[in-house]
Amino acid sequence: MASSPLAFSAPSSASPSAGDVGARLEAARGAIEGRFLEVGDVLSTVVDGMNALISALDRMRDGISGGEVAAATRQLGEASSTLKSLPDMLRERRGRLGELVKVGDALSERIDEMRQHLAYLRVFGVNIKITSGGIVAAGPEFAIFAQEICDCIELGRGQLDTFRTDLSGLDTALRGALSQEDALGRRCEDLLPAVPDALSGQAEAIAAHQARIAVITEQVAGLAREVRKKIGAALAALQIGDITRQRIEHVQLGLRLLASPQVAALPAQARDRLSGFMNRLLAAQLSATIEDFHRDVSRIGDNVGAIALDAGEILKLRDHAQGRSADGDASFLRGLEASVGQAFALVDDIDAGERQAEHVGQAAAQSAQELSAQIAAIQNMRADVQMMALNTTLKCSRIGETGKPLGVIAIELRQHATHLETSAARTLTALESLAASAEGQAAQARGAGGAAQASAALRDAVDRIRTTGDAVEGDLADAARQGGEVVDMLRRAAARFDFQRQIGVFLDQSADALAREAGPEDARLDDVMTVLSPMLADMARAYTMAQEREVHAALTAELGEVLVETVVKAVEDDDVFF
Numbered sequence: 001m002a003s004s005p006l007a008f009s010a011p012s013s014a015s016p017s018a019g020d021v022g023a024r025l026e027a028a029r030g031a032i033e034g035r036f037l038e039v040g041d042v043l044s045t046v047v048d049g050m051n052a053l054i055s056a057l058d059r060m061r062d063g064i065s066g067g068e069v070a071a072a073t074r075q076l077g078e079a080s081s082t083l084k085s086l087p088d089m090l091r092e093r094r095g096r097l098g099e100l101v102k103v104g105d106a107l108s109e110r111i112d113e114m115r116q117h118l119a120y121l122r123v124f125g126v127n128i129k130i131t132s133g134g135i136v137a138a139g140p141e142f143a144i145f146a147q148e149i150c151d152c153i154e155l156g157r158g159q160l161d162t163f164r165t166d167l168s169g170l171d172t173a174l175r176g177a178l179s180q181e182d183a184l185g186r187r188c189e190d191l192l193p194a195v196p197d198a199l200s201g202q203a204e205a206i207a208a209h210q211a212r213i214a215v216i217t218e219q220v221a222g223l224a225r226e227v228r229k230k231i232g233a234a235l236a237a238l239q240i241g242d243i244t245r246q247r248i249e250h251v252q253l254g255l256r257l258l259a260s261p262q263v264a265a266l267p268a269q270a271r272d273r274l275s276g277f278m279n280r281l282l283a284a285q286l287s288a289t290i291e292d293f294h295r296d297v298s299r300i301g302d303n304v305g306a307i308a309l310d311a312g313e314i315l316k317l318r319d320h321a322q323g324r325s326a327d328g329d330a331s332f333l334r335g336l337e338a339s340v341g342q343a344f345a346l347v348d349d350i351d352a353g354e355r356q357a358e359h360v361g362q363a364a365a366q367s368a369q370e371l372s373a374q375i376a377a378i379q380n381m382r383a384d385v386q387m388m389a390l391n392t393t394l395k396c397s398r399i400g401e402t403g404k405p406l407g408v409i410a411i412e413l414r415q416h417a418t419h420l421e422t423s424a425a426r427t428l429t430a431l432e433s434l435a436a437s438a439e440g441q442a443a444q445a446r447g448a449g450g451a452a453q454a455s456a457a458l459r460d461a462v463d464r465i466r467t468t469g470d471a472v473e474g475d476l477a478d479a480a481r482q483g484g485e486v487v488d489m490l491r492r493a494a495a496r497f498d499f500q501r502q503i504g505v506f507l508d509q510s511a512d513a514l515a516r517e518a519g520p521e522d523a524r525l526d527d528v529m530t531v532l533s534p535m536l537a538d539m540a541r542a543y544t545m546a547q548e549r550e551v552h553a554a555l556t557a558e559l560g561e562v563l564v565e566t567v568v569k570a571v572e573d574d575d576v577f578f
Contacts, residue, residue, distance in 0.1 A: 025252055040241075052478065079196075107427060145388055155381055195346060248289070251289075311487045340458055375424050393407050
């Protein structure tokens with residue numbers, strides 16, 4: 001039987017409950033579109049949040065297990081070894097400073113010797129001047145020589161006084177540096193080896209913490225991925241909403257067909273029999289829909305509740321991954337950064353001592369050069385005095401017996417000038433030793449760099465730890481925010497997932513009403529087939545679910561071969577079923 005489209009109108013009085021059923025079905029359909037769409041949006045947002053959470057955890061794991069922390073751990077170990085070697089370096093440096101002080105003391109003794117020799121020389125110079133005044137044969141020449149000798153000796157005394165002043169300044173600097181080295185040595189005794197041992201222990205703790213966090217974050221990420229998978233399954237299961245909506249629309253189509261003018265034109269009894277059969281068919285379709293709806297909705301609700309519990313477990317693991325105990329201790333890396341501060345103070349002091357030692361060594365070497373120049377001037381003065389004394393001796397031999405007293409004094413002058421030369425030579429030797437020691441001190445300070453290396457290693461390690469800590473804490477903050485939002489959304493979704501009450505009640509009431517309106521199964525329909533057959537064909541063409549076709553076929557099989565063939569043909573025209 002060929003089917004033809006039917007015109008629809010408002011429900012007729014032949015179906016007094018059709019309006020109520022239609023209203024309930026429309027309410028159910030609208031609720032499905034609203035509620036299922038809302039839950040779908042929430043779960044889609046949860047998937048996005050879970051992706052962000054997984055990314056944050058992956059970044060955190062990479063930050064903890066990456067090269068930065070490994071490099072920081074290695075640098076802490078190197079700094080620890082360097083710190084342990086500092087006492088030996090300090091003892092060597094202090095020994096060099098002590099040698100410089102000893103050389104300074106020796107130079108002070110040489111100065112006293114030269115001052116004494118200069119005093120004798122001055123006495124002899126004055127004696128020559130006085131004695132020559134009593135010798136007529138000596139003439140004024142001796143007095144002039146004597147005055148030149150005294151002037152030369154006075155110049156030497158001035159050079160020696162300058163030497164003493166400069167040496168005193170150097171001695172003050174050396175003893176000040178030595179005092180600071182003593183204080184630094186005591187500080188090292190107080191802090192070593194406790195500080196480097198602590199650094200070594202902290203480096204080991206970082207490695208252990210790193211391994212633990214890597215495992216925990218891997219577990220968190222795995223659980224998050226599992227939750228994301230379950231959410232994906234829940235989203236797929238929400239297809240029951242669209243399926244139910246379509247099947248409701250097909251029942252609504254049947255109700256509209258019942259309200260068509262063709263049905264209204266039938267005699268009352270015929271119309272009642274046709275309506276009863278259609279109501280029975282629609283009730284059967286709706287009952288099958290309700291059964292699938294209740295089953296799948298219950299399963300989805302249970303799954304969403306379980307997912308919310310899993311997400312809550314993710315937050316617990318996140319707290320563990322953050323490295324915080326139940327009482328909210330600061331993160332592990334932050335605590336480590338604070339504990340390194342004590343080592344900084346020590347290496348900074350030692351580094352300052354190295355710079356001062358280099359400066360003192362350079363200053364001492366420069367002072368030794370300047371003092372050597374002053375000693376050279378004294379030696380020149382000694383040579384002048386000896387030459388004057390020799391000239392005096394020669395002149396005394398020419399004037400005979402009267403010049404013998406002057407000759408004796410001139411000989412004594414020459415001898416004490418020789419003593420002055422000996423002291424000056426010893427002083428130069430001491431100055432050479434001072435210069436060599438000072439240059440060695442400066443070179444050692446420049447080449448040591450142990451404290452600077454330890455300081456650089458510590459600072460680099462702390463910078464790496466701080467950078468890693470900032471990144472990890474930033475990622476953990478993201479994870480906390482994302483995880484909290486995920487849990488909140490899932491809990492809201494689970495709380496609002498009351499589709500049985502929001503939708504199922506309308507479907508149940510509609511199915512009950514249709515069942516009450518259904519006629520007896522053995523009602524005669526031969527006289528209404530011309531109207532019923534196209535209605536059933538229109539219904540069959542609208543089906544999108546295999547179950548609808550099965551229910552339809554089961555109820556229409558009793559109507560005869562012609563009608564069944566018509567329905568089958570209508571079904572074959574559109575064979576896309578789920």
